[in-house]
Amino acid sequence: MNRLGVWLVAAGLAVLARGADYDVIIAGGRVVDGTGAPARAADVAIKDGKIAQIGAITGTATTRLDAHGLVVAPGFIDVHTHSDDLVEKLPRSEHFLRMGVTSIVVGNCGGSKLDIGAFFRGIDEQHVSPNVATFIGHNTVREAAMHGIFDRPPTETELAEMKRLVDRAMRDGAVGLSTGLIYLPGTFAKTEEIVELAKVTSPYGGIYASHMRSESGKILEAIEEVLRIAREAHVRAEVSHIKLSGENSWGRTAAVLALLDRARAEGIDVCQDQYAYTASSTRMRQLIPDEAFDGGTATFNAILADPQRKADLVAKMKRNILGRGRLDYAYAVVASFRGDGTLNGMNIVEAAKKLRGSDSLDDQIEVILEIERRGGAQGVFHGIAENDLQVFMKHPMTMIASDSGERVFGEGVPHPRGYGNNARVLGRYVRELHVLTLEDAVRKMTSLPAEHFQLTGRGVLQAGNWADVTVFDPEKIGDPSTYKDPHHYAVGVPYVLVNGVLVIRDGEHTGARPGQALRHTPPAPVPH
Incomplete structure (x- = not known):
């Protein structure tokens, strides 16, 4: 081994002996620090769960992440x-x-x-x-x-x-x-x-x-x-x-x-x-007037069992939807209904057609009431x-x-x-x-x-703050998840750290x- 080789081995052993300067260095990225200030080229060093330094960093790290072409936020x-x-x-x-x-x-x-x-x-x-x-x-x-x-x-x-x-x-x-x-x-x-x-x-x-x-x-x-x-x-x-x-x-x-x-x-x-x-999302119950639940599920079930009270409830639901300028419940989609998973992804008009053979407003309301009677469902509302x-x-x-x-x-x-x-x-x-x-x-x-x-200590990339860091590709980041096919994770986010730890x-x-x-x-x- 020549002199240079010997020196490099010795230098490496010395670094191992004393330990790296930082736990993580995120190198070569474009730092967007969270304050609204313009992005700037800089490295980010992390030690003991905190941001240690931001700038041109020459020290060593246990983990080094290449962020060239990426945003560090x-x-x-x-x-x-x-x-x-x-x-x-x-x-x-x-x-x-x-x-x-x-x-x-x-x-x-x-x-x-x-x-x-x-x-x-x-x-x-x-x-x-x-x-x-x-x-x-x-x-x-x-x-x-x-x-x-x-x-x-x-x-x-x-x-x-x-x-x-x-x-x-x-x-x-x-x-x-x-x-x-x-x-x-x-x-x-x-x-x-x-x-x-x-x-x-x-x-x-x-x-x-x-x-x-x-x-x-x-x-x-x-x-x-x-x-x-x-x-x-x-x-x-x-x-x-x-x-x-x-x-x-x-x-x-x-x-x-x-x-x-x-x-x-x-x-x-x-x-x-x-x-x-x-679109928003909440329980399908929100399509039913609140007073139907004053006293809990027992009150609701009692109303459904009483023809006159049920007719009054249905009439109020009709007034409510027509008063909002809508003619049907096509905007309301069943997201998660344990009582019948085949309805998941259907709007109420489609569900009424499937369950009752008719998509009239009366049949749509019957489906809403039946879903709630059977335990309720989560919905998506456009x-x-x-x-x-x-x-x-x-x-x-x-x-x-x-x-x-x-x-x-x-x-x-x-x-x-x-x-x-x-x-x-x-x-x-x-x-x-x-x-x-x-x-x-x-x-x-x-x-x-x-x-x-x-x-405190979060939301801005600056020395001394907790090292919560998101590194993303501004040209690729996106949301492939859709209303019809939601189960897709976001793309374009290669690195995320929580309290200095790669998650x-x-x-x-x-x-x-x-x-x-x-x-x-x-x-x-x-x-x-």
């Missing part, structure tokens, strides 16, 4: 998910990770785990792939305190118990209170009840997030309620999955955004989140205008969030947003349609949600579960 933060059962059902959360999401917020739309402390302990002990924060759900505490679903205000004792449950959740690390005011039992709650519960979160720096009472004809009144709650409770606010649903409401984006902008000018800290699709979606997306205070629960690959015909939301924004709305710049799209997925939800490598899940429980800990209580 902060891990995406999805502030509106329904993956509350991930510990038990889907701890790898592959559908989120493979579209670049490294942190999720659960407990939305009023539904959460009741014991937030136990929920976080489960994450600590069982381990999951993404970082997880949670709300405490208003529907959850209302039903627990009132021991059922009731169309009445809580008693003083019941309200006190609801406050106790919310306070316990905030002490255990919840980010705030969520409501789902089209869902039972939240739909029966008066504004004053919600104000009192939101006030409990205020000393902890909590946020109030709402699936509002209306996303269609009465949307302005619904937003006013959100703003009143934020104003009187002295909390930040979040409008969940902003949209204008149904043809009669399309085109009102200017009025909606003007109302929110006026509130911000007044001093209310309010943002909105949005998914990048023109009713959002593409132009409205783009206007909302462009607004500087709109975050990108999927509104998705767990996605078990191959199960049912779920909404594609759970597989492709972030990738769709970067592929369709940045690369193809130029609705957003690359830097602003990344900001809406990273620093904006991190700041609004007070997720996605070469586009595949590594099996790693480095996610943390993101307990909300504001710097200090905020007195009011």
